[in-house]
Amino acid sequence: MDETTKLKQVAKLLKSGYTPDQIYCELNPPTDKLSAMKKKYSFWNTQPxxxxxxxxxxxxxxxxxxxxxxxxxxxxxxxxxxxxxxxxxxxxxxxxxxxxxxxxxxxxxxxxxxxxxxxxxxxxxxxxxxxxxxxxxxxxxxxxxxxxxxxxxxxxxxxxxxxxxxxxxxxxxxxxxxxxxxxxxxxxxxxxxxxxxxxxxxxxxLPKPFTSVNYFHRPINFKKLVETGFCTIDKDADLNSASKYYDLDNTNDDNFVLMEKKHIEDAYECFKEYMQKYNFCPNYDIKTFEYLFLNDQVVSYVMLENDKVIDFISYYKLNCKSKNKIISVGYLYYYSSLKTTIYKLFENLLRVAKKNEIDVITLNTFMENQSIIDLSQCVEGTGSLHYYAYNYRIKDLQHNQIAKITL
CATH class of the missing domain: 3.40.630.30 (Gcn5-related N-acetyltransferase (GNAT))
Known part of the structure; x- marks a missing residue:
């Protein structure tokens, strides 16, 4: 919004009886409840x-x-x-x-x-x-x-x-x-x-989230992330030494394999069983599950035991850019962690992502992701993601009660 438009907006809000705090919130959208309480929400206050x-x-x-x-x-x-x-x-x-x-x-x-x-x-x-x-x-x-x-x-x-x-x-x-x-x-x-x-x-x-989650990132190509400004290090720090902190070993788990059509039925059963622990999650049928996890946009892997799927994990691929600099991002998607710890699944997924030339894996603090964040050298991002329901009241939920990922 340019200065002329902003001044016109301020004049219009003053004429409508907005206080200075409310005008500030109109021009600078709230990101937390404290600032939101100062905003009028003329539209959302008329909605269910x-x-x-x-x-x-x-x-x-x-x-x-x-x-x-x-x-x-x-x-x-x-x-x-x-x-x-x-x-x-x-x-x-x-x-x-x-x-x-x-x-x-x-x-x-x-x-x-x-x-x-x-x-x-x-x-x-x-x-x-x-x-x-x-x-x-x-x-x-x-x-x-x-x-x-x-x-x-x-x-x-x-x-x-x-x-x-x-x-x-x-x-x-x-x-x-x-x-x-x-x-x-x-x-x-x-x-x-x-x-x-x-x-x-x-x-x-907005009025009113039933939960809010935070962004975290697990660097893979740390040097590139620093060079593009996605990550920062102290000016006295050595970039090569800092990069070693995020190095991954090349240990491959032979039971961790790319999901194929033959795995769909077992992986779907893992998904259905695992979702039962959450208070807010999708209820996919097997046709939708196959469409979402077996395609060119999502990388899905399964963990096998005696040739049977016991868990799975996935990420979807998007690039982000700033000033013509491109970063390849893998967003942690759905998984099951019935017999395999989420840490083990995630560490295997990181190795796959590195081979696929992903620069960073991004995740939020829902599902069991806090365990990943605590153990896998993740760094905190900026901002939060708020979850809302239209025409439905939901009591506040904790991060680990949520298993819904918005693309």
Whole structure:
């Protein structure tokens, strides 16, 4: 936002009765509860979400579905709604071009995620189904939001939801409340399909997260991470010596092998059993499991015992960039740790990632990841990721009660 736009925004907020603290929060989105309590949240306070100071007593759906509008909500001027076809490669390319120029969601402020066309095509073709919603004007895309149909287990209750992601507005239109229109429209579309609950994450603190997790990184190519500014060392430290701290031995576990189609059934059973320990996790069927873990975007390995799968672990691949510097990042994805410690699984995965020329593995503090963080030379990142439910109240959950990964 340039200075002229910012001054106009300040004047408008003052006229509307905002205090200086509230104006600051409007221009600098809150990242924690303390700063969020100063913000008015004119949109979110009208929505069926847990309020900032609300203590959840009874969990469950907030509003039952009644009188769902059959028509899209109105848009100003000559803007119009566009429902994209996930099977149409041109539509995917159109969305990819828009996101590559306008999507900035990432925990590290100085680095931007580089979502590739092939990655988006994989996400958009989830067999459960997806909503791809845009706002257009004169054949140009100005706003976009997606939502994958996802069956979740929330404190032992099976809940049909949409997993909302890629909310993005053209950077020149970000004070036009276009994001609220996108949220309302994807909500309406889901409601038309009898889905009333949404799941989403954000680096911003909104009303109100039921848990928040932190980013950690396990360096692999430490020298490159320092040279690109992703990691730092003391000015008096020797880079070669520091890099040795993150060296990996070349010990290969012969029972740790790349997941193949023949492993899917056993790996799926491991996944289902392992998810039972969590309070918030997806309830995938075997078709969705195979689609998510056996593809070109996710690297999945299984641990064998007498040729039978006893556990698995995976990561998905994305690059991040800053000032034309590219870092290859592996994001720790789902795993099971029934008979194999997560530390052993992760150490084997690190060796695979190194061979695949991954520079760093990024993970959050959910599932059993704290054990990895404590034992595997991980370094803390910047920022947090907050988890939200739309039209569903959930009591606060601890990190190790969560097993839901947003791509």
């Amino acid at each position: 979400v847990t309020k900032i100071n609300e203590e959840v007593i009874e969990e469950g759906e907030i509003n039952k579905l009644t009188n769902v509008p059959s028509k899209s909500i109105g848009l100003p001027d000559t803007f119009e709604w566009k429902i994209f076809n996930n099977k149409n490669d041109q539509d995917t390319k159109f969305i990819y071009d828009f996101l590559s120029k306008n999507y900035y969601e990432y925990g590290e402020e100085d680095f931007r995620l580089n979502y590739t066309y092939s990655f988006l095509k994989w996400v958009f073709n989830n067999p459960r189904g997806i909503y791809l919603v845009g706002i257009m004007k004169n054949d140009k895309l100005y706003g976009f939001i997606s939502g994958v149909k996802t069956e979740m287990i929330i404190n032992q209750e099976i809940v049909n939801t949409i997993d909302v992601n890629f909310l993005c507005v053209d950077y020149k239109m970000r004070n036009k409340k276009m994001s609220t229109s996108l949220i309302k429209e994807i909500t309406r579309l889901a409601n038309c399909d009898n889905i009333s609950v949404g799941i989403y994450t954000s680096a911003r603190y």
